[in-house]
Amino acid sequence: MSHPSYEKLVERCREIALYQSTASLLGWDQETCLPKAGQAYRAEQCAFFGGKMHRLFTAPEVGGWIADCEASPGEAAVEAANVRDWRWSYERATRLSAEFVEETERVRAIAMPAWGEARERSEFSLFRPHLEKIVGIERQRAELLGYVDEPYDALLESYERGATTAAVGELFAQLKPQLVEIGAAAAARSADVPADLLAGDYPIADQQVFNRQVAAAFGFDFEAGRIDTAAHPFCSGLAPGDTRLTTRYDEGDFCSSLYGVLHEAGHGLYEQGLPAAHYGTPAGAAVSLGIHESQSRLWENHVGRGAAFWEHWFPRAERQFEALQGRSAKDLAAFAGRSAPSFIRVEADEASYDLHIILRFEVERALVGGALEVADLPDYWNAKFEEFFGLRVGRDADGCLQDIHWSMGALGYFPTYTLGNLAAAQLFSAACEQRPEIPDELAAGHYAGLLEWLREKVHRHGGQLLPPQLIEAATGQPLSADAHLAHLRRRYL
């Protein structure tokens, strides 16, 4: 028997989940459907529900129930994990007022479409006032949440529990020179793979059919999910039985939407594999953004960019796309593994991707810490970009305006992408070691074995194991950059 206060907490969290799943639909709809004239009211809705959820969770009785559970802990591991997480979240949430949360929601709901327009027109001045508000809010959030070393710590931990600026900074400092070396070598090796190797006409309807086939083969359940179109690909686990992916289409390059779908399908498989019985509580939710990203990267890169992938899928792609006549599986693999320094993170190849993240980490740290003001962002970004990549940014849409994250108020989010890359490599390597048949299965287009391993080692745990425990339990090692660097060297050098 659980403590009555535990039952009350579960009930409260299930109520919050009803709001949360609705708020997620409001967000999904904003990115896929919402007419322009509906944006202002949508901002009010988001603020209203944001405040509502915050009040429900930060109510004094919730603190009392948590204390009750701590005083007489239940026996089940799930209960212990939930109480541990509620305590952590409650401590943080109660440092913010409902009004602060509402204001955040309102500002971001207005800033997101403004960013969209600024990016489309490549005019930083259109986004600047919104970003100034957001940076102000996030600096204030850091002060309210508190930190030991520097304000950025407080934000980083919102996305990756336990991560610190110092530790991430150190990791990134070690990675950077090796990534620069790998990136340069990979680019040299790709010099004979022309960027227009697959140039042709790829009708969107054909891309949709093909993408769906691959996602379904990976194991994504379309009875419990769907794929839509959005300017910025994302995955939203809206509710039990309702996981939605988005991608964007380039009629001259089917790989752009395909790899978007493979990436988001990785997120989607995680969402679909979470323990439904614990829905609404931390034990039923994804444990961190870094672990979430490990799943998307694993399917996108380790599976989707492996040479075996195109051996299997090329014949089907050739049937689907007339433009592929005369091409080979080898061409496809070469194109998917092509490396070249480029401006846009979401289109960056594996060998240069993490440098984009390290750059953003440095920019955000400066913005949040106050060393950089929004007005100076474009120059700062462009100087750093040239230092990292040897390329001069010509327009802000290719520079500091390219990502949606800051418009959503998500400062501190980017580092989880590289943490996810490291975890993806380490998990994939462990899976292949523990189940040596996996590479052959992947070559045959059979993904169930790998998915089963991930369900067992990652998905089914929900939020029960914290990221370091999860990685160690699954791979036998603490998280490190070794597997990722080994993978990049093997594939790109």
Add this chain to the structure above:
Amino acid sequence: MSHPSYEKLVERCREIALYQSTASLLGWDQETCLPKAGQAYRAEQCAFFGGKMHRLFTAPEVGGWIADCEASPGEAAVEAANVRDWRWSYERATRLSAEFVEETERVRAIAMPAWGEARERSEFSLFRPHLEKIVGIERQRAELLGYVDEPYDALLESYERGATTAAVGELFAQLKPQLVEIGAAAAARSADVPADLLAGDYPIADQQVFNRQVAAAFGFDFEAGRIDTAAHPFCSGLAPGDTRLTTRYDEGDFCSSLYGVLHEAGHGLYEQGLPAAHYGTPAGAAVSLGIHESQSRLWENHVGRGAAFWEHWFPRAERQFEALQGRSAKDLAAFAGRSAPSFIRVEADEASYDLHIILRFEVERALVGGALEVADLPDYWNAKFEEFFGLRVGRDADGCLQDIHWSMGALGYFPTYTLGNLAAAQLFSAACEQRPEIPDELAAGHYAGLLEWLREKVHRHGGQLLPPQLIEAATGQPLSADAHLAHLRRRYL
């Protein structure tokens, strides 16, 4: 200065509107996007928000505020109309418990997809248990709400304030023989217009372009709305600046999706023309379903099926659809005005449409009153259908399973369609009388004059004038069947 209690009522209703607009999005999404596995949780969400709104509106303080306003009425006509409506709604709402409302929402959210499957497979037995629950709930609702003559009164008035079964029954009894006469003559006159006159291949993408052009020409604002695909066409005024239409596509008949869009665009123009300043209060909302339907019928039939319509639009349609090569504006007009008795209400022509409604009215009255049980519905329907139309129903999908309404718990809704037809004819006739230039404008594809008249006489009033007042103020006459019958005779005899 308004009474402080009036301000409190407005504030409460604006809060309810935040929930309502979100519930509408949940509903829209259920019909257009929701994956199958997400239906069960969606039912919980709908029940939760339904109960929430009910509790917010039926709270004792709301009754107190309404009484305060009645005791010291404000001067503004808007205030008086809002207080009058709140009183009416409050009296009715407080007769239902929140649990009853939640149960209703839960049952309908489950029944709707079950109906969809039953209809697709034409298996009444799949829908029967759900419909039994719904009829039980609606009979109970009628008892809870109360009535003078018979239970159906209570439901009818939920959709059309002031309507009574007796009055509607009498009106329908007068209409029926005239409709039978007109229908027979119209069918005879259409005998030389073959059903496959326009048979050909009409790609969905082309239909979408064309439909959008016409809807935009009518005045539908796509910055504040959109068109999607759904099994059952509908219009949802989700929120300020966000009005969504749906239609369905038949690749062999572009008129099916087109007239769906023209109909829903009529609803959409009403929603987009409501006074935004009063959003959330009755004065900012559509006044009744009958008036709503008058707007859709007016644009679909009086504008969209007029001979002038195809004179103007045929050249564009010919450019859009290859299959129209060799056809003429006259062919299109003949096809759009073709009349023949048929099984499906939503595809019925103007001349036979109201008979479908009268049939449903009689069926619903018997179901709610207890003279008919759900188990006997298919036989009862089929016998009546043969009596009305001289056609034998072969499968329930073409009979009692064809409409979504009962799965939504909407018993008492159908009569508003014919009330809407009467109002549409009377309004259109008055518009052409008061602004004699309208017919020439329509022939030239200029719709702004008609829309302006509707904005002025119908839309801008929101819920301020009750339907009888509105019709009389706009047309100088109480609502009658004269204009509608005259229109049908002119067009079909």
